[in-house]
Amino acid sequence: MHIVFIGAHPDDETSASGTIAKYTAQDHRATIVMATRGGRGHWKIPSDELEAIREEEMGNAAEILGAKVRFLDHRDADVPGGDAFREELVDVVRELKPDVVITFHPQVWRDDHRRVGLAAADACFKACLPLVETRFPAHRPVPDIYFIGRPMVPVEPDTYIDITDHMKVKLEAFRQHRSQWVKWDIDDDDSTMPIEEIEAMMRHRARQRGMESGVTYAEAFISQYLRKRALDFFPLKR
Numbered sequence: 001m002h003i004v005f006i007g008a009h010p011d012d013e014t015s016a017s018g019t020i021a022k023y024t025a026q027d028h029r030a031t032i033v034m035a036t037r038g039g040r041g042h043w044k045i046p047s048d049e050l051e052a053i054r055e056e057e058m059g060n061a062a063e064i065l066g067a068k069v070r071f072l073d074h075r076d077a078d079v080p081g082g083d084a085f086r087e088e089l090v091d092v093v094r095e096l097k098p099d100v101v102i103t104f105h106p107q108v109w110r111d112d113h114r115r116v117g118l119a120a121a122d123a124c125f126k127a128c129l130p131l132v133e134t135r136f137p138a139h140r141p142v143p144d145i146y147f148i149g150r151p152m153v154p155v156e157p158d159t160y161i162d163i164t165d166h167m168k169v170k171l172e173a174f175r176q177h178r179s180q181w182v183k184w185d186i187d188d189d190d191s192t193m194p195i196e197e198i199e200a201m202m203r204h205r206a207r208q209r210g211m212e213s214g215v216t217y218a219e220a221f222i223s224q225y226l227r228k229r230a231l232d233f234f235p236l237k238r
């Protein structure tokens, strides 16, 4: 199985990093595709410098997760909306041939995340159409899509992955994103957050998801249009 995570900024994969680690540990493949290098994700570090730092951080985190990384060359906070970006992702999907795509729910907070999520989901379908001719042949079947993030309208997760045995790896991978140990919601030059505080928050969140699903630590996803659940209720008849 090939899991492809499509995100906007290095560290976005953190919502699914326990799941990625769990499957790569079982010899499945994972690729992390980031639309940007996160060059505006800091209060002070200049953009060029920050992009280089975050590219390296992402590489280190991916290595810990057993995943490969690919960057698309868009600018942080300016991920394009619209058809051209979707077309670009059609070729990413066709080339990487994922069985599962994890991306942002198209209604989450932040335009970069929304644009990536919507374009990725649409690209997964368009990539399967043989009459859409691009550099690569069509990829079928359409991958299973799982969404991350907190949508601005209430949507409950319907898929939980037990990451109890991979919580340590999840924390270790996030530790690599050192430039992102910052608080965004305060007006303070010293906005660095102690990693222990961040890890406590990550554990708390994974524990909450674990309690919802009857395990110690979990990650939660929203499956594509509740497709799996719908098929349980209405099995296809041929």
Ligand SMILES: [Zn+2]
Residues within 6 Å of the ligand: 008, 009, 012, 113
């Ligand atoms: Zn992000």
